[in-house]
Each structure stands twice: as C-alpha cells, then as structure tokens.
Amino acid sequence: MSAAPPTAATPVLQVEDLAIGFHGREGAVRVVDGVSFALEAGETVALVGESGCGKSVTALSLLRLLPAPAGHVERGRILVDGEDLAVASEARLRTLRGGTISMVFQEPMTSLNPVFPVGDQVAEALVVHHGLDEEAAREAAVAMLARVGIPAAEARADEYPHQLSGGMRQRVMIAMALACRPRVLLADEPTTALDVTVQAQILALLGDLQRELGMAVLLITHDLGVVAQLARRMLVMYAGRVVEEGRVEDVFARPRHPYTAGLLRSIPRLDRSAAAFAPIEGSVPDPRALPPGCAFHPRCAHAEPRCRGEAPVLAPPPGAPRGQRAACFVTAARPGLELLEPGP
C-alpha cells in the first residue's frame, strides 16, 4: 500500500458540499450542510466542535454508516482516490471500509466484540480484505498487536476484551482499523474515554503509525489539546456547517470566527488571567429550529443586525494567513478585531 505515495497535490479524501439529512416523525432535518474539505496523504486534519454540531455524523457518513433508514446523504460527493462513496454500491463499500478507509471509535470498552479473543478480531479484517488464510492472518494480527504497543502480543491475542484495560482495548481497535493499511483513518474521539496519561500514549502511537503508513487522518474531537498535539489543519464546525478552517497554529494564534475564539477561551490556561477563561454561553441550537442568518448569532458577543438576516459563507478574511477561512461578517468587515482579547 505504501508503494504508491500520491503527490501532495492530489487529496486522498475529498468531500464536496456534503449535506446530511435525517427524517423522523417530525419531518426531515438537515444536520450537516455544505461541508467541504480535503485530506492529503500523510496529513492530519482535525474536525472540532461541540457535541451535536455534526462532526460525528460527518465521519459516519464518509463510510456511509449513517443509521439507516433515517439518515442519508442528501447532497455532495465523498471522493476517495477519485471514487464517489456517496453513490458506491454496498458491495464496493464493503471492500473500501476497513481496506481503504477505516475508523476508530470513541468507546474502546464497547467497540470490541465481547465473545471473541482480540487476536481473532484483528485477524478477521485481514481474512476478509486480503484473503489471508487463518494462520497467516493470525501471524499478521499478532504482529499488528505488537506494533500498536501491546506487550506479549502472542499471548494477549488469545485474551478476551474484558481481560484488557481501556488503553489496551483502544490499541486493539487501532490495530483492527489499521490491519489492512488503509489510506484514510477516521478517528472519532479516539482518546476521550481514556485516562490522561493513556491519552498521550495513544496520540503518540497514532502519530507514529500515520508517519509509518503515510495515511491521512481525520481526527474528530472536541479537545483542542489533542488538536494542538496531532493535527496540521483544523476545521471548526458549528450547527452542521464549517465556520472556520486553517492551519492549526494560525487558528490558535488568531481565530477569525467568534465561535472558534469562544472554544479557545473555554480552555482554562495557567498563563492567562482568570478573566480570559470564558465558556460560551448557551448551547448548540436544535437542528430542527436553527436561528435565521448566522446560526451562532444568539450566542455571539459581536453579533450585528446583519448576522440575523443573512448567512455568511466561508471566505478568507482580509489579512489572514494562507488557507485560513472563516464564515463571519464581523471579522470580514473589521480586520483589526482581536477576538481572543477578553471582552470589556
């Protein structure tokens, strides 16, 4: 798989104008709207936002794993190496899932099947995708378990999930997802359920494996510390839309959307005054009843009358570094506005 390093210009995964809808008893709801981004080989992009902003749904939709029949991709293309997953057949999807594009889930405690030894679970992906026989798959599975840092992998392969700790289970999950050397890894809050010390180990492991396999990683998280440690670029989502994107250091240094600034201010920091720590008031709006105009305006300290009537689009704000874009009228109109300064 690593034999074909794609040129930096061609993205492995390209999402264009993705819209995801759910229909329930109260009619259809659009939970993700107009999301576009691209992942190049070997790069990590973080997808950041509060719970309910649509980031996990976006990740699930990339594998067409939305809970059927309620959830569905309404619009847009999901291109993996130029092939559109949004319209791929179920059979084709099965070969791509786990083979080309893989996923690590949030909950290591429940993401492994309780009745099988973990080695078998890693080996199964190899049997299914690479057609290995049982012994070869077992050998490869043990090697993979050793690679993700499980001590005495040969013996551990015969253990059941309940015999392993949370960190070990997440390592097994990573081994399962990466056994077939996918081009793209979707990591949905891979460290949220783990202890802080284990979190750091898992993040370091993910970084190592990414460099080794040259894969693209889409890291879904609400933890900005994780973003800073692992990602090169970040996308900030709010109410189903991307509100800001850019290189991580640019966005952290000077966010161009009040929501991003709010997220950054929500982290308590020792090197700033207590006044600078200011969580965002309110909560994510109900996708069934989004506010008109900019969906963030009811919670935004800088909201202007225009924000209530018209939805801003993602555009490079004046004077911003290359690649940084934000969907905000206020920062577009006032280039000098410093969002991270604590308010008056």
Place this chain on the structure above:
Amino acid sequence: MTNGVLDALRRDRLARFGLHAIAGLVAIAVAAPLLALDQPLVLRTRGGVSFPFFPALVNRLLFENAVDLLFNLALLAAPAYGLGVAIARRRGVSWRRVAVGLAALQVLLFVACLPERFGPIANPLHLEEPIPDTKAEIAASEARGEPVWAVFPLRPFSYRETDPAHSVEPPDRTHWLGTDKEGRDVFARMVFGTRISLTVGVVAVSLYVAIGVVLGALAGWFGGRIDLLISRVIEVMICLPTFFLILALVALVEQRSVFHVMAIIGVTSWTGVARLVRAEFLRQRALDYVQAAVALGIPTWRILFLHMLPNAMGPVLVSATFGVASAILVESSLAFLGLGDVSVASWGATLNAGRLEQKAWLVLVPGFAIFFVVSVFNLVGEGLRDALDPRLRS
C-alpha cells in the same frame, strides 16, 4: 459461552445433577442394544463361534428406524471415538474442538447411510438378513443334548419381539418391567424409548432454533418491511394453539414416522426463539462493536451469524433446553393419543398401552420416565438461566 457461565452451572447442584442425568440417558440410549437385545454377543455351538449381535445392529428388519441406526452406529464406533478423544486430549486439543469433531464424525457416518426416502421406515440400510431366532436355536440344540454357550445382552429381549403366550404379564425375574399386550418386554421398550425421546427433543428443537434464529436475525437486523412481515407471521403463529396445530398436521400425514413428528414440532414451535433473537439483534444493532464490524467492511452474513449470534445465544440456549423438555412431552402426548410412529418404542405409546390394559406398571414406568427426563432438562434450563443472569452471579 464463557467459562464463568460454565463454572456457575457447575456450582448449581440441581443443574449438575440434571447434566449428569442427561449424560446417563445418552449413555443408556447409545448402549441400549447391550441392555436388551435378543441376539447373543457370542454364540458357540457345535458349528463354531459366531457373533450375531453385531450384524443385527445394522439389520433393517431388526431396527427399522433411522433413529436406532444413528445410535447403533454410535455404539459400533464408540471404541474408535474413545480412542480418538484420548489421542486428541493427549495432543492438547481443546474440549470444544473434540466435541465438535466427534459430532461431525457421527453426522458424517450417519449421512453416509442417508435415508433414501423419508418414509415410515426410514432405515437406509439394505442389509435385510432374516433375523435368526437364536433363542429357539439354542433351545433346540440344548434339547438335542449339544453343548451351547452364549453371552446375551443384559436382557435377552428385543423391543419388538412379540410373544402372545406372555401377554400383559406383571414384572418378574424374566421380564423386569413386565410385558405389554403383544407380549413385548417393557424393559427393552423403555430402554429403546430413551433414544426416541432424546432424538425427538434434540432434533425438533434444533430445527426450530435454526428457523427461529434465521428469521429473528433477519427481522432484527434489516428492520423495516422485512421485520414487519416476519413479526406478523410470528404473531399469527402465536395465535394458533400449537398442540392442536400439531395434532391437525400429524393427522394429515398418512404414514407417520417419528421424523414427521419431529418436523411438525419443529415448524410449529419456532416463534419464541424468533422473538428472542429479533429483540437481541435489535438491541445489538446499535452497539459499538457491530458498528465497528460494519466499518471494517465485514460482510453482513459474518456480522449476523459470527459477531451477533454468539452474543445472543445465551437466552436462546436457555429456551432451547426448556424446549427439549416440551418437545419430548409433545411426542409422548401424540404417541399416547395413538398419533405417533407405531414402529418406535415411544414412552407415550407404552403409557397408552398401559392405560388401555389398566395395568399399573404399564402406566407408572413410562409415566415416571417422561416425568424424569422432562424434569432433568428443566433443571438444566433453570440452572443455565441463573448462570447467565448477571444479577445472580457473585
């Protein structure tokens, strides 16, 4: 099933007794010809030494039913099986693999002589040697003053050997449990009836568990219209009183064999399992490990039957254990009502004969046997249910 469940089952005294009793019943079923058959194991006459017992085991005139054939083959192969198990265990093969291999061998052996027709006499063997009346020969030889030496099974009576001269005799030293109206030895009939009861229980339940698991899994996994359809079929089936449905279906079959009875019990009793499995799959469908398996590109059939089914098997196993007991009861009831297979020594048939003759021993013995076998299966079922209940586990 995890080791914790097995340990919990072993700690339960009643369940352990039940398991041992079932093992004993299986041993009786396999060894039935050694307990009662009218052919001697070894016979030495002036003509030489012969072993009439062994060819008799595969003689279709003596054992006209495939159930008997299955057990007789197991009996003949038992030494080889024992040797195989000993070797496998010495090589460190796990018990689970040994059991699976053994079952596969036995099924293979049976399938090798697969019934060519599914009729009242389902014994596929074409060995139709006339049954030698060995006991008469021995008597004749002795009358002539010739030296005869014979080793018979425990009781020298076949379960179908009639003797009008000894009709409806009370238990004595010759016929330990007496004789029925045709003069057949009741002890022999009881011993061979074990085979029928166990087979009916296991085959009928396997059949309906298979039907229930497949339909329940499809309904639970796919949902939507498939679920709607299967659920409605289940509800309609539940509305029909099962026993009367079975009675009606059995009455429709012209030449009833015990296999018809098994099949009819099987196709009418799957609703409980289907509902259990459906609910279990509905629950599991949303669980992370199932999602993870889908995300890994595992084929749907593998997810359904290799990932989800083992997680759903606990409750199914419990219901199957109770099901074995109720299937045995249904078969006995049908035989009691005269709607069974007349060629097999079913306990229900013996019970009915006893009722007609108004003889206590003819009623009590099969009655107690049915009660016993149903009880031990229920004990194991209850033990299994408790062992699988996490609230009761210490």
